Amino acid sequence: MQCAYFDSARCRSCTLMGEPYAAQLRAKQDRCARALAGSVASTAWLPPVASAEAHFRNKAKLVVGGRPGAVTIGILDATGGGVDLRECGLYEAGLGEMLPLRADFVDDVRLEPYDVASRRGEIKHLIVTHSPDDELMVRFVARSRKHETLLRKHLPALQREIPSVAVVSMNIQPEHKAVLEGDLELVLTDRELLPMDVGGVTLQLRPNSFFQTNTAVAAALYRQARDWLGAVSPRSVWDLYCGVGGFALHCATAGSPPPDEVLGVELAPDGIESARVAAASLAALGQVTGNLRFEVGDATTLVHRGLEVPDAVVVNPPRRGIGTDLAGWLDSSPVRHVVYSSCNVDSLARDLAAMPRLRPVGARLFDMFPQTTHHEVMVLLQRWSA
Known part of the structure; x- marks a missing residue:
């Protein structure tokens, strides 16, 4: 597998990239x-x-960085700045194709990315799971419930734009430490289960x-x-x-x-x-x-x-x-x-x-x-x- 992000040293998460x-x-x-x-x-x-x-991962766990209206989804660099990896080739078809649209949604709604250096902002991670039936579960990991009303208001627009989005939730992780998610999960859709046909x-x-x-x-x-x-x-x-x-x-x-x-x-x-x-x-x-x-x-x-x-x-x-x-x-x-x-x-x-x-x-x-x-x-x- 060849990866432009790895070749340009923007991301070295895949330590064996380039090896047969x-x-x-x-x-x-x-x-x-x-x-x-x-x-x-x-x-x-x-x-x-x-x-x-390539194209084998059914789940994307992405750090949200940047600023409102110009977010990045991917990882953070050594200084805590966002590195955008929305075109990563690891994700299954149906998941990878939708990542740019979900990044656009964060931008369009003006959700506020969490800034690690200043400890300000709200949205920390975007976690998306893709099922064999081509359905998606989307989780917004946030510092607080500040954007809950905003997400609920724009949820119908997200589902119209991406009909495969079946389950959406908001996870609250208030602490400033390297923990992906918190204990409180707010399911925003009527559905809370994503069926996964495995063999x-x-x-x-659940989220x-x-x-x-x-x-x-x-x-x-x-x-x-x-x-x-x-x-x-x-x-x-x-x-x-x-x-x-x-x-x-x-x-x-x-x-x-x-x-x-x-x-x-x-x-x-x-x-x-x-x-x-x-x-x-x-x-x-x-x-x-x-x-x-x-x-x-x-x-x-x-x-x-x-x-x-x-x-x-x-x-x-x-x-x-x-x-x-x-x-x-x-x-x-x-x-x-x-x-x-x-x-x-x-x-x-x-x-x-x-x-x-x-x-x-x-x-x-x-x-x-x-x-x-x-x-x-x-x-x-x-x-x-x-």
């Missing part, structure tokens, strides 16, 4: 294999799942829901987990750190037969509500036949509640990994199989070392983030009996 994609993929595979060499045999690795080199299973996203930024590779990730679990036919499955329920929903709607019980657990209430809506919709279509449920809670607390231990567990933790407590419980429990999806191979390596009774029998790299060193790697663990 095959070389990028090979380096990531080698990096993950080396990090996990103490636990994962070379024969356990499946071929990596590659991504499109034939429709997930539901502050976490979702993988590469839809095609996310579909491959869920498909691999479903296939691994389908091959061992667990009667019951826990999906820990479930987010909007991607792994749980794919597991519950696949297999012959699918598991009798699937439980998804997540700390974020909005994620659980989204998962429940998706589950109800799939059940109404007859795609869910077993007992599928979702609970708000902490994964480590759940395992000490005395519940009946499942046959299989899926974990998809944040970068820090699952930690010694949960890893120790999994290692000593009767759980037969664990599917562990990680965005940090180093924390994954630590956690695998803490689970010696669970041996990796499958591993795969999923390249969610071409042009960068970031990676997603997933392993299938099987209980080993001496």
Whole structure:
């Protein structure tokens, strides 16, 4: 992929830009294999799942800079000035094409960009998510609710100009620090959910829901987990750190037969509500036949509640990994199989070392983030009996 922003040194966020994609993929595979060499045999690795080199991101997270009537959307330079990246080639068709129009909307409405140096202004970020159905969710991250009335007034004009805009919200982040968004989310449209068809299973996203930024590779990730679990036919499955329920929903709607019980657990209430809506919709279509449920809670607390231990567990933790407590419980429990999806191979390596009774029998790299060193790697663990 060639990028004019990178070549002109206006943006160096994509640290591998200009390197042949095959070389990028090979380096990531080698990096993950080396990090996990103490636990994962070379024969356990499946071929990596590659991504499109460009136009793969379903979400744009853009800093709003400049001044009213002449905004920039992109990043900030070393001095805190706005660098406009509205023509970035990473975004999916349907998302990238609309970014200039959304920047024009900010200009036309005279929304006031937040100035980092002076700590004045209102609009900090513009976050836009694109669905496979070509619908958009637009979030305005602001310092306060000052522009709420203005946004509500001009919302019909935005939707007329860009009919694909289905959900619009305003997130309030009042603090002057490097935090993308705040706790308060004001949904400005009648709709508050964006359906995301991922590998034939429709997930539901609220404005502050976490979702993988590469839809095609996310579909491959869920498909691999479903296939691994389908091959061992667990009667019951826990999906820990479930987010909007991607792994749980794919597991519950696949297999012959699918598991009798699937439980998804997540700390974020909005994620659980989204998962429940998706589950109800799939059940109404007859795609869910077993007992599928979702609970708000902490994964480590759940395992000490005395519940009946499942046959299989899926974990998809944040970068820090699952930690010694949960890893120790999994290692000593009767759980037969664990599917562990990680965005940090180093924390994954630590956690695998803490689970010696669970041996990796499958591993795969999923390249969610071409042009960068970031990676997603997933392993299938099987209980080993001496």
